[in-house]
Amino acid sequence: MTGTDLREWLGQASEAGELQPVEGASWDLEVGALSQVNYRRPVPKALLFDSIKDYQRGLRVLSGSVSNPRLLGSVLGLGWDCTDDTLMEALAVKPGEWVSRAAEFRAQEVPDGPLLSTVVSKPDVNLLDFPVPRWHEGDGGRYIGTGCAVVTRDYDTGRINLGAYRMQVQDDGASASVNIEAGKQGAQHLRRWFEAEGRAPIAASLGHHPAFLVAAGIEVPGDVSEYDYVGAILGEPVRTVAGQVTGLPLPHDAELAIEGWVRPDNVRPEGPFGEWTGYYSGSREPILTIDIERVYYRENPILLGAPPGKPPHDYSYMRTVMKSAIITDGLRKAGLPGLRGVWAHEAGGGRSLLIVSIEQRYPGHARQAAYLAAQFPNSAYMNRFTVVVDSDVNPRDLGEVMWAMCGRCDPQVDIEVMKRTWGSRVDPLTLPGALAFNSRAVIDACRPFEMLGDFPEVAESSEELVAAVSRRWPEVSG
Numbered sequence: 001m002t003g004t005d006l007r008e009w010l011g012q013a014s015e016a017g018e019l020q021p022v023e024g025a026s027w028d029l030e031v032g033a034l035s036q037v038n039y040r041r042p043v044p045k046a047l048l049f050d051s052i053k054d055y056q057r058g059l060r061v062l063s064g065s066v067s068n069p070r071l072l073g074s075v076l077g078l079g080w081d082c083t084d085d086t087l088m089e090a091l092a093v094k095p096g097e098w099v100s101r102a103a104e105f106r107a108q109e110v111p112d113g114p115l116l117s118t119v120v121s122k123p124d125v126n127l128l129d130f131p132v133p134r135w136h137e138g139d140g141g142r143y144i145g146t147g148c149a150v151v152t153r154d155y156d157t158g159r160i161n162l163g164a165y166r167m168q169v170q171d172d173g174a175s176a177s178v179n180i181e182a183g184k185q186g187a188q189h190l191r192r193w194f195e196a197e198g199r200a201p202i203a204a205s206l207g208h209h210p211a212f213l214v215a216a217g218i219e220v221p222g223d224v225s226e227y228d229y230v231g232a233i234l235g236e237p238v239r240t241v242a243g244q245v246t247g248l249p250l251p252h253d254a255e256l257a258i259e260g261w262v263r264p265d266n267v268r269p270e271g272p273f274g275e276w277t278g279y280y281s282g283s284r285e286p287i288l289t290i291d292i293e294r295v296y297y298r299e300n301p302i303l304l305g306a307p308p309g310k311p312p313h314d315y316s317y318m319r320t321v322m323k324s325a326i327i328t329d330g331l332r333k334a335g336l337p338g339l340r341g342v343w344a345h346e347a348g349g350g351r352s353l354l355i356v357s358i359e360q361r362y363p364g365h366a367r368q369a370a371y372l373a374a375q376f377p378n379s380a381y382m383n384r385f386t387v388v389v390d391s392d393v394n395p396r397d398l399g400e401v402m403w404a405m406c407g408r409c410d411p412q413v414d415i416e417v418m419k420r421t422w423g424s425r426v427d428p429l430t431l432p433g434a435l436a437f438n439s440r441a442v443i444d445a446c447r448p449f450e451m452l453g454d455f456p457e458v459a460e461s462s463e464e465l466v467a468a469v470s471r472r473w474p475e476v477s478g
Ligand SMILES: Cc1cc2nc3c(=O)[nH]c(=O)nc-3n(C[C@H](O)[C@H](O)[C@H](O)COP(=O)(O)O)c2cc1C
Pocket: 146, 147, 148, 161, 162, 163, 164, 165, 166, 167, 179, 180, 181, 182, 184, 185, 186, 187, 213, 216, 217, 218, 219, 220, 306, 307, 308, 315
């Protein structure tokens, strides 16, 4: 058990051979490019950048923190030996459990913590005192918030939300914009504060145990505080310290954090930024910008980077696994029978391409699975294709899924399109200035129900025959 101390977790990652130190890279593109090289290795590692150009040794940036099953498993408190399969097995019921047990792990406010070692107040705030990367060549600036956890409070209920929203350094380091898409809980919080008070308190942790990145970066149900969710993941309550100005809670052992205010009219041009769709997000647009009152940091803070981009990217593996587990849990809870598997592919950033495998039980079962999966509150955002396949098709294997589509899906009857659904401004198909609707195709790639009895058999050797010839000619099967 590491609690939420990033440094202890890094110690364990190092012992497990999952942490790779990198010395001497520049914050200007090299940290980002090396991170990309890492994500594209067969098994990425966590990269810890130190001695970053123009910055003193000790000021570090971490990326790749949840980029393989061993790293993600450890972050989720499942030990250091997870594989894709054991991770998915372990997560079969976990997301539901974390939600239902969150109340048992309420975050506890403590008076002090390592985060408060150094406090800088306005007007001395300078975010560029830290080695904030310019991640991609086409980015419009330096992004201090990628693996961040932005803290907001529900005006009416006081519930705390954490969201990972990209944050660009503005005003030469004095402030940072925060890009929250419409419909996100953080956006709903801010809108209500603006209506009631004309401004909203906001805080952000910018370096922390990756469990905060997981909780902030996935769609946790709206009535659960992500701090309590992290507590449920780790099996112990998170300890927080209150921001001196807004009172918003921050992890007591976070590495680096800010707090301040946002106002509807305080905006700066933001972007473009290389996004999870694999494209740069449109043009520069006016985005809410935080009037930073305080910066808090530990000695030699570690910034947690999680830059998106063309997949695989920093958190595409994490999103794929977590989304697949959450949607599985949702379909089970909704009472869908015959569910065999769900996979939210990294090619679609864990959002846009969803495969559901079922054992068909009744007419309409396949469409029901597809419509449900495409529209859960925590899966609806930016879905584009939801494909349902029979249980003999492995949803993780895109070759098999495409094969099923080619042989079992008749486009004129088996593809339906939902229109004006929940899209995103980062969708490369969204026109500048347009409302972020999208459409999504539900693709029924199951054998037609009425043909189940006499659908042609799959033309492949039986398992028994394959086993027999493999025993006899091992040099072929090996
Ligand atoms: C590293 C990372 C960066 C993200 N950047 C953004 C962003 O800039 N804007 C946004 O709306 N969502 C972004 N997301 C997705 C949200 O964090 C995610 O939808 C989360 O569930 C939002 O929390 P909320 O539903 O509590 O508001 C990002 C996720 C991750 C993991």
